[in-house]
Amino acid sequence: MKAGSNLERLLKSGQFTITAEFVPPATGDRGLIERQARYFKGHVDAVSVADNMGAVVGTASCAVSKALLDLGLEPIMSLVTRDRNRIALQSDLLGASLLGIRNVFCTTGDHQKFGDHPEALNVYDIDSVQLVNAVRGLSDSGKLLGGAVCDKAGSFFVGAAANPFGDPADLMILRLGQKVRAGADFIQSQPVFDLEKFGHWVQLAREEGLIEKCFILATVMPLRSAREARAINERRRGIEVSKEIIARLEGVPEPEQAREGLRICAEQIQALKEMKGVQGVHIMSAGREEVIPELIKESGLETARARD
Amino acid sequence: MIIAERKPIKELLEMLAGHDRVLLVGCKGCVTVCNAGGVREVGVLASALRIARRRQGRPIEIDEMTLDRQCEPEFISWLEEPLRENGYTAVMSAACSVGPQYIAERFDNVAVMPALNTKFIGGTLEHGVWAEFCRACGNCGIHNFGGLCPITRCSKGLLHGPCAGSSGGKCEVRPEVDCIWHLIYTRMKNLGQVDKLKALKPAKNWSGYWSGGVRRVVREDLTL
Ligand code: SF4
Ligand code: SF4
Numbered sequence: 001m002k003a004g005s006n007l008e009r010l011l012k013s014g015q016f017t018i019t020a021e022f023v024p025p026a027t028g029d030r031g032l033i034e035r036q037a038r039y040f041k042g043h044v045d046a047v048s049v050a051d052n053m054g055a056v057v058g059t060a061s062c063a064v065s066k067a068l069l070d071l072g073l074e075p076i077m078s079l080v081t082r083d084r085n086r087i088a089l090q091s092d093l094l095g096a097s098l099l100g101i102r103n104v105f106c107t108t109g110d111h112q113k114f115g116d117h118p119e120a121l122n123v124y125d126i127d128s129v130q131l132v133n134a135v136r137g138l139s140d141s142g143k144l145l146g147g148a149v150c151d152k153a154g155s156f157f158v159g160a161a162a163n164p165f166g167d168p169a170d171l172m173i174l175r176l177g178q179k180v181r182a183g184a185d186f187i188q189s190q191p192v193f194d195l196e197k198f199g200h201w202v203q204l205a206r207e208e209g210l211i212e213k214c215f216i217l218a219t220v221m222p223l224r225s226a227r228e229a230r231a232i233n234e235r236r237r238g239i240e241v242s243k244e245i246i247a248r249l250e251g252v253p254e255p256e257q258a259r260e261g262l263r264i265c266a267e268q269i270q271a272l273k274e275m276k277g278v279q280g281v282h283i284m285s286a287g288r289e290e291v292i293p294e295l296i297k298e299s300g301l302e303t304a305r306a307r308d
Numbered sequence: 309m310i311i312a313e314r315k316p317i318k319e320l321l322e323m324l325a326g327h328d329r330v331l332l333v334g335c336k337g338c339v340t341v342c343n344a345g346g347v348r349e350v351g352v353l354a355s356a357l358r359i360a361r362r363r364q365g366r367p368i369e370i371d372e373m374t375l376d377r378q379c380e381p382e383f384i385s386w387l388e389e390p391l392r393e394n395g396y397t398a399v400m401s402a403a404c405s406v407g408p409q410y411i412a413e414r415f416d417n418v419a420v421m422p423a424l425n426t427k428f429i430g431g432t433l434e435h436g437v438w439a440e441f442c443r444a445c446g447n448c449g450i451h452n453f454g455g456l457c458p459i460t461r462c463s464k465g466l467l468h469g470p471c472a473g474s475s476g477g478k479c480e481v482r483p484e485v486d487c488i489w490h491l492i493y494t495r496m497k498n499l500g501q502v503d504k505l506k507a508l509k510p511a512k513n514w515s516g517y518w519s520g521g522v523r524r525v526v527r528e529d530l531t532l
Contacts, residue, residue, distance in 0.1 A: 082464075086511055108464055108471055111481045122464075126511045129468040133508060145511050163472040171493050174506055175469045182508055190472050238472035238480070 002185070003139065003157035005102035006074045007046045011186060011215040016273050017280030018043075018301060019076065019188075019217060020292055022068075023050040024058040033059070033067045039289040043296045046074040048105055048159075048188070048282065052083060055115025062092055066099045076159060077101050080109025085125035086134065086145050093138055097154025105159035105188065106131040129182045132160050136183025160184040163238055164201030165194070173204050179214075186215040188282045193221075193241040195271055202277045215279040218272045222283075222291055223261035226250045262291060266298035273301075309338035309431070310404040311438045312345060312424040317356055320400070323421045324357065324368065327398040331390060332357075332423070333411070334374035335403035342438055344424050345402030347374045353402065353423060371396070378407025384414055391415055439485075446516025446523065452504065454495035459512075461488035467509045469493070 002008065010017045020040055025032065040047045047068055051061040065075035077096050079089060096104065108128045112120045126134065126145075135158045137143045142153040160179040166172045176187065192198045198218060205211050223229050226249035229241040245264055252260045272278050285291055296302050324330060332354050340346030354370045361368040373390065375383045378401060387399070399415070401408035402423040412420040428440035443460040450457050459465045463481035470489035473480030477490040496502050514520070 108466065111463055111473075113481050124465045125514065127464070127466045127468055129508065130511050134511070161472065166470065166472065166474060167476075168493070171469060171489075174502070177506060178468050178508060238475060 003102045003155040005157045007076065007103050008157040008185065010045055011279055014279075016301075017045045017215075017217070018283065018296065019046045019048055019280065020044045020283040020289070021048045021050060021285065022064070022289065023053045023287055024061065024064040026057050027059055030067060033064055034071060036289055037068055037071050037073060039292045040068075040073055041071065043293050043302075044283070045280075046076050046103065048076040049078055051078040051080045051109065052115070053110070055082065055110045055112040055117065055120075057116060062096050062099070062101070065096065065101045069100055074103070075101055076103040076105050078105045078107065079131065080107050081124055081126050081128060081131050082109035082112065082122050085123050089126070089131060090134060090138065090144055093135060093156070094150065094153060097156070102155070103157045103159065104135055105161075106135060106184075107161045128160060129178050132158055132179055132184050133182040140183075157185050158183055159186045159188060161190070162187045163190045164192070164198050165190060165240060166238065169201065169204060172201065173208055173210070176205055176210055177208060180210050184214055186217060186279075188217045189219050191219045191221040191239050191284055192268065192272070193239070193245055195268065195275075199275060202275065206277055211277045216277060217280045217282045218275075218278050219282045219284050220265050220268050220272070222265040222285065222288070222295055223249060223257075224288070225254065225257040225261070228261075262295055262298060266295055266300075269295075269299040269301065309341055309429070311342050311427045311430040311440075312339045312404050313427055314344055314349065314353065314402070314424055315422070317360060320353075320357065320421075320423060321360055321364075324361075324398065324400070327368070327419065328366070329369045329394070329396050330398045330400055331371050331373060331387070331394070331396045332400045332402065333378065333387065333407070334372070335376075335378040335401075335407055336374055337377045337379065337403070339403055339424060340374075342432075343436075350374055350402055375403075375407075378403035378410060381410060381414070384410045387411065387415070391418060444517070445512075445514070446520070447513060452509070453492045454499060454501065456488055456492050456495065458488055458492060461485075467512065469505065 049061045049065045052058055061077050065077040068075040106128050112118055112122050134145050135156050138153045139155045142150045162176045163172055226246055229246045229249055232239055232241055248264060249257050249260055269281050272281055283292060332350055334345045334347060334350035343349060350372050354372050358368060358370055375386055377383050396418055398419040399411050400421050400423045401411055405422055405426040408420045408422045429442045429444060430438050430440045433439050440460055442457060445459050458467060463479050464471055470487055474487040474489060477487055479485045479487045496505055
């Protein structure tokens with residue numbers, strides 16, 4: 001056990017693990033965070049707390065992670081390199097360690113053009129691979145990027161993102177390899193809407209010898225409607241919903257599409273559970289945390305959760 | 309070269325409010341090549357400003373002059389005589405923003421204003437289209453990326469490959485622009501150098517960039 005987090009323990013024990021994303025609203029109201037937290041508690045193994053997701057201001061991932069910790073949940077603190085330089089990022093990591101946060105998830109973050117402050121200056125001092133590497137260094141030897149060594153820096157279980165659907169496929173595997181070599185313990189994929197393509201990527205990762213070196217969590221996203229699915233495809237930002245899924249959503253009347261979307265997602269979870277090399281799922285509910293308990297129930301994983 | 313673009317007439321008219329006798333100064337360097345501030349553009353801009361002011365009922369006198377370069381003090385000194393003799397209250401510089409700053413530092417008694425927006429270090433893509441190629445990070449490393457610059461040409465300056473938003477070879481931030489990582493990868497593959505991309509790159513040293521404070525180059529062998 002490196003970091004000693006619950007997430008690490010679960011993944012290492014070989015259990016199929018469920019994490020879910022929480023996008024903190026912009027609030028100073030602890031009560032609001034607590035009310036949202038009830039959709040996770042007892043349903044998922046860990047909660048990934050977004051860091052100003054989509055470049056829209058939300059309450060700090062570090063603070064919200066601590067609030068979840070206080071409620072007995074297992075937080076994964078996200079950190080993006082868009083807004084903070086290496087000084088601030090490492091400072092936040094030490095702060096997280098002090099608060100008892102043991103899991104971090106490192107990404108570059110969406111460009112601010114897509115957020116609520118499109119006129120902001122961005123930072124991008126380091127990229128996600130370098131951030132993973134910085135967390136690893138801090139975790140393993142207390143070493144900061146500048147060379148100084150801190151006392152009791154704390155250990156982290158480190159996550160990074162991967163895109164199984166980008167082109168060309170070998171470049172996507174090269175990216176995964178970089179993140180694993182930089183020190184990523186677990187990988188969260190882009191949302192999966194095409195199981196076959198995803199399976200192919202897992203296969204390629206296995207051939208590269210990467211599957212044994214990290215835990216793969218497949219991201220799933222319950223869709224609300226065919227319209228939402230088409231909008232995702234139009235945005236073309238690295239996520240693509242397959243024709244089959246759109247056809248299935250279109251096959252039911254509009255008011256029932258959200259229900260169908262949930263069913264599709266639950267089926268995907270079941271299929272992913274059987275996929276070799278996949279160690280869990282990460283639920284991206286896009287701000288609809290309330291669907292999580294039902295989704296877990298529908299996927300048949302509820303009993304497993306309750307048993308723990 | 310430095311790519312610049314003329315500011316909208318409306319903004320220039322606002323700057324010139326209250327001035328009735330102005331010298332408009334162009335530059336024969338980069339801004340001539342990118343059609344923003346050469347002899348021709350200075351002529352066109354001066355006429356446009358005169359017409360607009362006449363319409364406003366407050367005519368303006370604008371003299372035109374284009375220097376060989378505005379980024380060298382030697383050429384800026386050519387302005388001394390006209391400024392002394394002709395009673396201008398303002399100089400509008402149609403050069404990259406080095407020009408107006410030199411003029412402002414040299415002449416105490418005139419207002420100085422930029423006619424252009426200095427955009428970036430770039431090149432011509434096709435007639436009338438220019439693109440950015442270098443952020444002047446002060447420490448060029450493009451040999452590691454097949455001779456292409458991810459610091460400038462990736463919207464996030466990524467050094468380890470494309471973000472998830474790269475799609476169809478285009479950048480998610482500006483879909484009219486190629487995702488440079490797509491080009492880098494294709495090129496490295498052709499060169500048989502993909503392994504070079506696999507290597508982890510240390511956090512970049514930005515101290516040669518603006519982050520290190522205002523930059524200077526000193527060549528001891530050339531200083532007097
Ligand atoms: S590496 Fe630096 S100097 Fe070289 S092209 Fe890119 S920004 Fe310019
Ligand atoms: S799409 Fe390509 S160029 Fe644009 S930010 Fe992502 S990696 Fe960089």
